[in-house]
Every structure is written in structure tokens, then in C-alpha cells.
Amino acid sequence: MIIGALDIGSNSIHLVVVEAEGQGSFRVLASGKEMVRLGRSVARDRRLSEAAISRAVEAIEKFTDIARKHKANELIAVATSATRDADNRAEFLERVAEKTDVHIDLLSGIEEARLIALATWTKVKPRARVRLLAIDIGGGSTEVSITQGGEPAVLISFKLGAVRMTEYFVTSDPISDKQLKRLRAELREILVNRSPEIKKVGFDGAYGTSGTILSLATILWHRHHKGAIEGTSPQGLTIRFDDLRELNVELAGLGLDERARLPGLSRARAEIIIAGGQLLEALMETLGIEELNTCDWALREGVILAYLARHASTDAATVTKLERDPSLRGALTLLDHYQSDRKHAVKVATLAQQLFAALRPLHLLGSEHQRLLAAAAILHDIGYFVSHTNHNKHSAYLIQNSELTGFMASEIALIANVARYHRSSTPKTKHPYYSALPVPEQETVRKLAAILRVADALDRDHAGRIKSVSCRYDDDTVYLTAYSTRASEATQYRIEERADLLREVFARQVELAIELAT
Secondary structure, three states: OOOEEEOOOEEEEEEEEEEEEOOOOEEEEEEEEEEEEHHHHHHHHOOOOOOHHHHHHEEEHHHHHHHHHHOOOOOEEEEEHHHHHHHOHHHHHHHHHHHHHEEEEOHHOOOOOOOHHHHHHHHOOOOOEEEEEEEEEOOOOEEEEEEOOEEEEEEEOOOHHHHHHHHHHHHOOOOOOHHHHHHHHHHHHHHHHHHHHHHHHHHEEEEEOOOHHHHHHHHHHHOOOOOOOOOOOOOEEEEHHHHHHHHHHHHHHOHHHHHOOOOOHHHHHOOOOHHHHHHHHHHHHHOOEEEEEOOOOOHHHHHHHHHHHHHHOOOOOOOHHHHHOOOHHHHHHHHHHHOOOOOHHHHHHHHHHHHHHOOHHOOOOOHHHHHHHHHHHHOOOOOOOOOOHHHHHHHHHHHHOOOOOOOHHHHHHHHHHHHHHOOOOOOOOOOOOHHHOOHHHHHHHHHHHHHHHHHHOOOOOOOOEEEEEEEEEOEEEEEEEEEEEOOOHHHHHHHHHHHHHHHHOOEEEEEEEEEOOO
């Protein structure tokens, strides 16, 4: 399988096209980068400028052509800080879709941090017990994570980026002493509030990714290797805190033209390197990092790795061991945060997975939708944290407004809607969350909610009596068989009540038989 990933950042747009080689590994076929500066106008007035949108659309068209020439089966596009913060992001997303047929998913800051952490851990390959700190300085935000055993222990996204801080604080060339002092003070004031969370977990090694950090490392490398060939791009470098601090003092005294002549620094990067360097210095100082290693994998590789993990198994007969599925850990964490009944949630999710697999020829949905159904089932009752009354609506709100790791923004919207309809009303266009979805996704919600309603009804009393469920169907009827520890007339009644959407979606009657589990 050939997969392309587009990382639409605040400063630049990156492409990588890879060929999957099995077990989460891949071979890079093509890559590219275009500096478009989407974040510059967003930092000023919360809007993407027309010029920036045009540059971005042109770059995406170019990269889409490259991916197609390499016969990519899938092109995954994600956007980060600038796009998610822009008031006119819908206009940008529509322009891209119209020109390229590319659908862009908005990443939350926390999901961005998780994907970067995944990429860094995979590339570095540390021992399982090592706690690996990763820092990624982007144009509009900075992501910090700690990973141990391949699982994130800390995920933080700061609204601090090289472009954002340049727009806010750097208004003269060179930067004035007053501006520099304000920038340094602001960075430390923000970072100090979250540093205890990172220090409490602790870390054994620190890595930095993406353009700003790699550029700073390259400048320092050239300073220590004065005979190096211009254009050399060394890998696996180390930034020492004392060296970075000295470099930042020098950069602050240089004008743009002088900075742009430094080996390893492009003119476009030179425009934002002062803010970027000060941000990295503040991070290293606040967190007590004496040495920071570099890693050339970042968000786009994380997107690829996450995609491969989600599609590792397509066996329709296999029901995932939900609590061991790494792609659902974010949902389970959110479930526990809202103190919901984990035993019931996992039971409903398991039954829903069994129904999904058995009904696949009718609903024609793929394994990715099966994962969304599992997440909705896990989270369907978290609304009880707010109120028993209309808890399904509260569940939808909490899901929609959470930073649910492991899912894109469009997927979270689907999960919220499916959870919303696990009881009570069926989907209607007058419902805001539902009507906001594209029509094809509305139909997906109807199919998944129809399954979830039945699965939840099978364990409505939270007793766990239904051990499994199977079904068969003909042109007129879906026949459900529930295997239970004891017979229950109440279950028969609940299925009759909750099968309304299943009957409507699949145009079949629903009959339930209960057999004693052996």
C-alpha cells in the first residue's frame, strides 16, 4: 500500500509519500516542503489571509499531483494550529476540497502532540523503560510529550510558536532590547505553569523535531565544523543549552540579511529564528534540559504510523480486545475521567463490535468505522457526569468538546453523534451536531447508532448477563440471538424499543431470541 501524508502547518506544508512494508514500517518514496506562512495573519487577526490561502492551495495541488504520480492509495491531510485557530478556516478547507478533492482533518493540539510522540519514539527506538521527552516547535504551537513503552505519559500543546511569537514581539530588525525582554518574560511565564507536570513524570532523554529545532542544530553544527560544505544537512545532532544560549545572543544582534547568510539557515526561516531560538532556550531552561538530541521524524510520519496501526487488521471476524487496543486508549482515558461505568462501556462496545461484524454485508462500512463505533460505545454514558436527565446529549457535548486522543476532529464529530443517539430520539436534521455533518456522514451515523442502540439495550441494566450476540438476516428480518446467563423478558422488551433505528436503516424487522450461555 502507498500512502501520502500532508502536514499543513502554521509555517510550512510538508508532504511524505511512503510504501507500507508491514508491521508498521514503511519506505519513503517522495517528500516535499513549501513555506506558506498560514500562521502569520492568524497571529495578527485570527484570519487566514487571501495570499496565504492561495499559497497553501497551490502547494497542496502540487503535492497532491506528486502523491498521485506515485499511485498513492490514500492521501491523509491534517492541519494544525493556524487552521484550527482561524475564524475563516471553513473557507480554506472548502477551497482545498474544491481544487484538489483533498479532505483536511483538523488536529487538536493534544492529538498533534500524540502523533509527534509516536513518530519520535518509533524513530529513536529507546528501551521500553526509557521515558522519552519530545519537543516540537511549530509556527503556531509547541507540542511537548513524554512517552514510555510506546505510550504517552504527558501530552501538552502550548500556543507558542515561532511565527506566532515573531508576530507578537518582533517588530524591528534587529529586535530591540525591550522586545527581547518582553519575549523572554512571556515565554517563561507561560511555560512555568505546566513544567511541574513534566518534571513530576520525569524523563531520561530529550529530543527535538521539526524545522526550527533542526535549523538551530544545523547552525550550531556548522559553527563547530567550519570547513563543512554549504548545504550539508547533518542528522542526529545535539543542541547543548549553553551553546544555544550563546547563539541566541548573537542572533538577537543580527539583522535579517545577516541571519539569512548563516550556514544552514534559509531566509524564510531566518525571519522567525529569533523567536524560535528563544522559545527553545526557555523550554530547555524551564525543564532543566542540558542536551537536546534531534529527530528528523515528526507529525507527518506520526500520521502515517497511526494510519498503519489503525489498519493493521482488517479481519471482519476478529473482535478487538478493546482494552488492549492502543487506538482506543484515549477513549478509555476520557471514560475514566468522567467516572463512567467501565465494565458496562466495554461490554456494550464488545457487543456492538460483534453486531457490526455480522451486519457488514448490510451496512457496507469499513474497519475504520468499526473503531469509531467502539469509541462511541465506550463513551456513550459519560454524560451522566453532568446529569442523568438527557445524559445522551451531555455525552455528545463532552465528546465533541474534548481533546480525544487517537482521533481526528471529523472522527470526533462522528463519535459524538453516534453516542448522542444511543437512546431516546433518532437522528434528525434539526439537531445541530447532526445537521453539521456532510450527508454521507449523516448516513454513517444512522447505521452506527442503530447498532449501538441495540448493543446498549442488551446490557441496559449493567448486569453483564449477555455474554455475546450473533445475528443472521434474510430479505425481511434480522434475527438476533443473545447468549445470556439467564432468560430475561426485560431484555426482549428493551430490544423491541431500541431496534427502531435498526429496522428503519436496514428496512427489516428485528427478532430477538435469548439462549442460555454455556
